[in-house]
Amino acid sequence: MAISEETEQFQGLASAIQKAKDLNDQVLFSHIKKIQCTNPLSFYQAGRERYAGERFFWEDPAKEITITGLGNVKKLKAAANAERYREVEKSWIKLQETAVKTGVTDVEATGPLLFGGFSFDYESNSTILWNHFGDNLFYIPAFMLSIVGKQAYLTTNLLCSPDDSEKLFRDMINEREAFLSEGLDGVPCGPNSLVKQREVQSAEWKRTVTEAVEEIKTTDLDKIVLARELRLTFEHSIDSGKVLEQLIAEQPLSYIFSLEAGGDCFVGATPERLIKKQGDAVFSTCLAGSMGRGKDQREDVSLGNELLHDQKNLQEHQYVVSMISNAFDAVCEKVVIPDGPELMKNRHIQHLYTPVRGVAKEGVTILQFVENLHPTPAMGGLPKGKAVVRIREMEGLERGFYAGPLGWMDTYGNGEFAVGIRSALIQDNEASLFAGCGVVEDSTASAEFRETGIKFNPMLSALGGNLNE
Numbered sequence: 279m280a281i282s283e284e285t286e287q288f289q290g291l292a293s294a295i296q297k298a299k300d301l302n303d304q305v306l307f308s309h310i311k312k313i314q315c316t317n318p319l320s321f322y323q324a325g326r327e328r329y330a331g332e333r334f335f336w337e338d339p340a341k342e343i344t345i346t347g348l349g350n351v352k353k354l355k356a357a358a359n360a361e362r363y364r365e366v367e368k369s370w371i372k373l374q375e376t377a378v379k380t381g382v383t384d385v386e387a388t389g390p391l392l393f394g395g396f397s398f399d400y401e402s403n404s405t406i407l408w409n410h411f412g413d414n415l416f417y418i419p420a421f422m423l424s425i426v427g428k429q430a431y432l433t434t435n436l437l438c439s440p441d442d443s444e445k446l447f448r449d450m451i452n453e454r455e456a457f458l459s460e461g462l463d464g465v466p467c468g469p470n471s472l473v474k475q476r477e478v479q480s481a482e483w484k485r486t487v488t489e490a491v492e493e494i495k496t497t498d499l500d501k502i503v504l505a506r507e508l509r510l511t512f513e514h515s516i517d518s519g520k521v522l523e524q525l526i527a528e529q530p531l532s533y534i535f536s537l538e539a540g541g542d543c544f545v546g547a548t549p550e551r552l553i554k555k556q557g558d559a560v561f562s563t564c565l566a567g568s569m570g571r572g573k574d575q576r577e578d579v580s581l582g583n584e585l586l587h588d589q590k591n592l593q594e595h596q597y598v599v600s601m602i603s604n605a606f607d608a609v610c611e612k613v614v615i616p617d618g619p620e621l622m623k624n625r626h627i628q629h630l631y632t633p634v635r636g637v638a639k640e641g642v643t644i645l646q647f648v649e650n651l652h653p654t655p656a657m658g659g660l661p662k663g664k665a666v667v668r669i670r671e672m673e674g675l676e677r678g679f680y681a682g683p684l685g686w687m688d689t690y691g692n693g694e695f696a697v698g699i700r701s702a703l704i705q706d707n708e709a710s711l712f713a714g715c716g717v718v719e720d721s722t723a724s725a726e727f728r729e730t731g732i733k734f735n736p737m738l739s740a741l742g743g744n745l746n747e
């Protein structure tokens with residue numbers, strides 16, 4: 279006779295506690311069940327008070343996977359150095375080795391899952407702006423709603439300690455019931471009302487771009503991505519749920535994400551995949567070279583054609599294709615890259631886009647891809663090391679998680695990371711928006727200023743700010 283779901287969970291948790299005692303270490307327990315499809319944003323908003331500072335949201339452009347996490351049973355943080363990817367991997371593997379799972383198995387993006395990201399540059403000096411995030415931040419949520427295909431799954435995670443008792447089971451069920459019974463339907467999102475919008479050091483930024491062009495012409499630096507900041511002040515605390523709702527409606531071809539840390543939230547709608555891994559199939563995106571959208575279809579097509587043939591933008595793009603292609607060659611059995619770029623058109627901007635796919639060599643993990651790829655010349659520059667150093671020295675802002683890898687990994691070897699651009703850091707009633715551009719030999723400060731202006735628009739529009747031309 280089949281045992282009841284509650285009995286299965288109870289037995290699983292009891293065995294996880296026993297394992298924790300035997301090993302004298304913490305053991306992760308995870309229960310996964312199919313549930314009626316629930317609106318992921320309502321789930322996110324339902325946790326606004328109870329799980330404040332411990333929520334995340336992720337949706338890919340194809341809407342294949344939507345993940346919302348609430349609470350935090352285990353945080354993984356690595357030291358800020360080159361080892362950070364391997365350190366996170368080691369802790370994640372260690373947790374997986376002893377984890378006890380019950381319920382549905384083998385569905386990607388369900389069960390114990392690590393969500394989070396890395397800062398752009400582990401060597402940059404951290405300021406107060408990003409202090410809740412630090413250099414990197416990953417966590418396993420307490421409750422997670424995954425929508426995979428059209429099916430919804432609820433994962434409940436618990437970290438068992440050697441001195442835990444079976445009371446843990448009742449507490450977990452009670453917490454889950456209390457939370458679910460609070461109602462997941464239509465939790466209202468508050469409006470955000472803008473008070474002030476300010477460009478941070480724009481004259482200095484333009485001078486820096488001109489200096490960078492000079493440096494590119496006279497040294498071995500080929501490309502450097504320089505970003506600037508826009509600061510918005512609102513009347514009240516900004517509701518990240520409302521921002522997500524707007525982004526979902528306005529940016530259907532982007533990854534929509536948020537990651538809360540302390541009272542702050544990093545949120546955005548990025549069009550750029552860094553790496554997706556599904557079994558041994560891997561996918562990346564070369565995205566660089568930009569143009570605004572036309573007022574009407576005719577102008578839009580003409581701007582698109584101009585972009586497809588513009589030497590400066592093609593060069594910006596080609597640096598990215600070569601680098602990602604080499605990084606894939608090193609760890610893949612097979613790599614497929616189209617001959618030339620196509621256009622990716624988002625609401626406010628169009629880009630040159632080349633998709634990359636491959637088959638990973640056995641045992642290569644998604645974090646190894648992240649380590650090898652980040653930062654691509656779309657976020658950093660070329661040569662990579664020199665570009666990162668020059669960004670640190672010249673840019674005059676702390677990128678934090680902006681332009682860094684952000685995403686998730688499950689226990690089945692799947693995961694996906696995007697780069698955190700078209701994004702903002704929300705702190706109470708203030709938002710810092712970031713936008714960068716690839717500076718190459720033929721760049722001009724005024725054109726790059728305009729291009730970064732357009733790149734602020736997805737977040738400006740979602741937040742209710744004044745859009746740039």
Ligand SMILES: C=C(O[C@@H]1C=C(C(=O)O)C=C[C@H]1O)C(=O)O
Nearest residue numbers: 565566567568656713714715716
């Ligand atoms: C750095 C950003 O965007 C990157 C730079 C691009 C460019 O310079 O053409 C295009 C897409 C992105 O890879 C950003 O949006 O902040």
Ligand SMILES: [Mg+2]
Nearest residue numbers: 567568715716
């Ligand atoms: Mg550009």
